[in-house]
Amino acid sequence: MKLRRVVSDKLWTVFTVVALGLAIVPLLSILFDIASKGISVINLDFFTQLPPLANASGGGMGNAIQGTLLLVALSSAIGLPIGLFSGVYISEYGVTNRYGSAVRFLGDVLAGIPSIVTGVLAYTLIVLTFQSFSVLAGGVALGTMMIPIVSNTTAEALKSVPNSIREASIALGIRKWRTSLLIMANAKKAIATASLLAIARITGETAPLILTAGISTLWFSGFNQPVGSLTYYIYYFGTSPYQNWQNMAWGAALILIAIVLGINAAVRLITRGKKAYA
Amino acid sequence: MKRRRSGADTAFKSMTLIFASSAVVLSLIYFFELYYGSTLTLKSGISFVTGSTWDPNNQVFGVLPMLYGSLVTSAIALIIGVPISLGVAIFLSEISPQVLRSPISFVVEMLAAVPSVIYGLWGLFVLAPILRTNVYPILESRLGFLPIFQGTIYGVSVLTAGIVLAIMIIPMVASISRDALLAVPDSQREAAYALGATRSEVIRMSVLSYARSGVFASIFLGFGRAFGETMAVTMLIGNTPLISASLLSPGYSLAALVASEFTEATTQVYISALIEAGLVLLVVSFIANVVARLLIRRLIRSREAASYL
Numbered sequence: 001m002k003l004r005r006v007v008s009d010k011l012w013t014v015f016t017v018v019a020l021g022l023a024i025v026p027l028l029s030i031l032f033d034i035a036s037k038g039i040s041v042i043n044l045d046f047f048t049q050l051p052p053l054a055n056a057s058g059g060g061m062g063n064a065i066q067g068t069l070l071l072v073a074l075s076s077a078i079g080l081p082i083g084l085f086s087g088v089y090i091s092e093y094g095v096t097n098r099y100g101s102a103v104r105f106l107g108d109v110l111a112g113i114p115s116i117v118t119g120v121l122a123y124t125l126i127v128l129t130f131q132s133f134s135v136l137a138g139g140v141a142l143g144t145m146m147i148p149i150v151s152n153t154t155a156e157a158l159k160s161v162p163n164s165i166r167e168a169s170i171a172l173g174i175r176k177w178r179t180s181l182l183i184m185a186n187a188k189k190a191i192a193t194a195s196l197l198a199i200a201r202i203t204g205e206t207a208p209l210i211l212t213a214g215i216s217t218l219w220f221s222g223f224n225q226p227v228g229s230l231t232y233y234i235y236y237f238g239t240s241p242y243q244n245w246q247n248m249a250w251g252a253a254l255i256l257i258a259i260v261l262g263i264n265a266a267v268r269l270i271t272r273g274k275k276a277y278a
Numbered sequence: 279m280k281r282r283r284s285g286a287d288t289a290f291k292s293m294t295l296i297f298a299s300s301a302v303v304l305s306l307i308y309f310f311e312l313y314y315g316s317t318l319t320l321k322s323g324i325s326f327v328t329g330s331t332w333d334p335n336n337q338v339f340g341v342l343p344m345l346y347g348s349l350v351t352s353a354i355a356l357i358i359g360v361p362i363s364l365g366v367a368i369f370l371s372e373i374s375p376q377v378l379r380s381p382i383s384f385v386v387e388m389l390a391a392v393p394s395v396i397y398g399l400w401g402l403f404v405l406a407p408i409l410r411t412n413v414y415p416i417l418e419s420r421l422g423f424l425p426i427f428q429g430t431i432y433g434v435s436v437l438t439a440g441i442v443l444a445i446m447i448i449p450m451v452a453s454i455s456r457d458a459l460l461a462v463p464d465s466q467r468e469a470a471y472a473l474g475a476t477r478s479e480v481i482r483m484s485v486l487s488y489a490r491s492g493v494f495a496s497i498f499l500g501f502g503r504a505f506g507e508t509m510a511v512t513m514l515i516g517n518t519p520l521i522s523a524s525l526l527s528p529g530y531s532l533a534a535l536v537a538s539e540f541t542e543a544t545t546q547v548y549i550s551a552l553i554e555a556g557l558v559l560l561v562v563s564f565i566a567n568v569v570a571r572l573l574i575r576r577l578i579r580s581r582e583a584a585s586y587l
Contacts, residue, residue: 005476012478016373019365020382023452026445027389030400037403082297089298093291105571106301112499112567113308113560114506116533120556121308123540124315147300177290204393207508207533211540231395231509238399239513246403253396264391268384 031257038254041247046255051217051233054242061252063219067227068256070220071138071213072203078143079202080195083150090151091158092180104155107148118145119208127212133226138213142202149201153194157187193267200263204256206231230256308560316554318547326554332519332535334543339551341558343519347436347529348559351511352504354440354525359447359504360497366448367455372481383453390449398513401442406433406514409441414526429524432516437525439515443507447500454499458492458577459485492577498570502563508533532559 045060052059086103094100122141127133161183169179184191206229214226215236230252238249319326319339329340366386370379410433421427462485470484486493516528517538532555543549 005479009476009478012368012481013373016365016369019362020369022362023366023389023445023448024385026400027385027392029404030392030396033400033404034396082300085294085297086300089291089294093294094298100298103298103301105575106305108571109564109567110301110304112502112563112570114502114508114533114563116506116508116536117308117312117556117560117563120315120536120553121311124311124553125307128315144304147304151298151301175284175287177284177287180290180294200391204391204395206393206395207537210537214541231393234395234399235509235513238395238402249399253399256393257396260391260393261388264388265384268387 034250034253034257037247037250038252041251042254046251050219051228051237051248052244054240055244057244059244059248061230061233061248061255063216064228064230064233064252065255066220067135067213067216067229068203068231070135070227071142071209071229072199074135074139074223075142075146075202076195076199078139079146079198080150082143083147083198084154084191084195086147086151087154087158088180088184090155092176092183095159104152107152110148111152114207115145115205116207116211119211122208123211130224132224133212133214135213135220135223135225135227138209138227138229139223141208141212142205145205145208146198146202149198150195153198154187154191157190157194158183160190161186189271193271196263196267200260203263204231204260206235210235309557312553312557312560316550316557318550319554320550326551327558330521332530334539334545334548334551337545337547339547339554341532341535341555343521344530344532344535344555345558346521347439347515347531348505348533350436350525350529351440351443351515351531352501354437355443355447355504356497356501357444358441359444359500360451362444363448363451363496363500364455364493366452367459368481368485370452370456371459372477372485383456386449386452389445390453393509394446394507395509395513397442397446398510401438401510401514402434405442406438409433409438418526425523426525429522429527431526432528434514434516434528435526436515436522436529439511439529439531440525442510442514443504446507446510447503450503451496451500454496454574455489455493458489458496461492461577462488489577491573491580495570495573495577498566498573502566502570505566506533506559506563508537512537 045058048062049060050063090100090104118141122137126137126140166179169182209229209232213229215232216226216228220227234249234252237245326339327341327345330342331338331340370382410431414431417427466484466488467480470480511531512534515531515534517530517534518528519530536552536555540552543552
């Protein structure tokens with residue numbers, strides 16, 4: 001074999017290994033920088049106190065943590081049920097008809113709509129109507145983003161349940177809707193996984209919140225009022241010129257990435273190597 | 279025998295049908311709301327996207343600089359990100375030893391899960407200073423004869439935003455390309471090996487060409503992601519509505535415009551202009567995603583067809 005071909009072959013291998021390195025280095029750098037810069041501001045006050053004034057000492061991100069939890073809870077209450085039953089339709093009723101496949105297709109497309117656009121939508125629907133940034137608007141925006149994600153992953157999970165179970169159930173005279181519930185029960189781990197990943201994804205969203213939930217330096221005071229969130233504060237404090245605010249942003253980033261990567265890592269490690277429907 | 283129908287059956291099916299229809303309803307609401315929300319500026323027509331002056335105080339709204347910034351940062355992201363993603367995908371599907379595949383896929387998934395505001399924070403405080411002091415001066419001194427590498431170096435710039443976007447799209451492009459490569463039947467590889475091809479020749483001749491529609495789909499999805507990506511770009515591009523030949527100059531993007539000016543927009547016509555910017559984002563990303571999904575659909579069909587062979 002000619003030397004040129006051997007060298008070219010080796011170069012390709014080298015190229016892919018270098019590409020892999022280039023892809024992984026940023027993750028390591030991000031994790032290292034967040035851990036080293038964020039850890040210094042994490043203490044009990046960080047979880048219980050309100051954000052400090054510029055150039056002041058102390059303070060915490062208590063209201064932002066509270067706000068993020070509230071927004072995630074509200075958006076899950078909206079997005080999870082709608083997404084779940086939409087997924088049931090696609091998998092259990094829509095496999096054989098055009099409408100099911102159209103819904104599936106639109107879901108994929110909607111999942112790719114930039115989150116800032118969803119923010120604009122919730123702004124026109126809710127913020128303009130009530131003339132105020134609010135928890136409600138933030139929850140609707142994030143919930144809207146969750147629907148297509150949960151719907152399509154649920155449909156995938158349900159489709160991976162073997163048809164023999166559906167046939168056995170029907171053969172026993174069990175009605176279609178009970179059969180569907182049975183299929184959901186069979187896929188409950190995969191559905192839980194998909195829901196958790198969707199929640200992790202939503203927890204890290206920032207752009208829609210700028211136009212919907214807004215920001216507040218106070219604790220939660222009602223669903224029709226603006227609320228602070230970890231992600232908005234990372235942006236707001238991170239782009240500020242004040243050292244203590246920037247430090248707070250790194251602390252908030254540490255908490256955020258611990259939640260988001262924690263959920264992701266736990267889900268992947270638990271489900272690795274297992275069949276989706278087990 | 280006809281199966282007995284029950285009220286519960288109909289009710290359950292109707293409920294799932296209504297929830298499933300949310301995808302159709304949402305698609306319509308997106309276009310409807312953003313269209314009606316921007317009535318005040320839509321009537322000025324095409325000058326919105328062809329005008330290069332953005333002056334809200336005098337009610338002059340031209341988003342050409344932002345459209346330019348969105349397109350250029352997305353192009354940089356694809357030029358840097360796609361080769362790296364393909365390298366990762368090829369490594370995972372063709373070269374990696376079996377034991378490494380799962381851990382590497384795990385790391386790539388973690389990279390995909392990092393929120394965009396964290397990429398922005400990291401880009402602003404870690405990457406931008408490195409680029410400003412160690413990389414951009416070298417680019418200027420070596421390649422400064424090119425107009426794209428001239429001018430004052432600030433750190434935040436079109437190129438910085440594009441580089442971070444590249445990092446952000448790698449996991450998505452890599453994982454979809456990897457799936458496309460893994461779907462190539464082994465008979466394709468065996469045929470090329472049987473002709474005496476080396477591994478790299480097998481990858482180029484039979485694997486990549488067979489999987490090209492999946493690879494193109496991943497590139498379209500990567501473009502859609504980069505074009506609409508908001509936080510990282512808002513924090514790194516400099517938010518200046520100028521069209522500059524140099525990639526080292528600050529710029530602006532459509533998504534950054536919407537994110538950074540909505541809170542200060544006070545007049546109705548200003549808000550309308552920002553909603554129209556959102557409409558442009560919606561239309562472009564909708565088209566990019568439809569194209570990508572059609573390509574993926576074709577890929578799945580051909581895989582199903584291949585499995586019958």
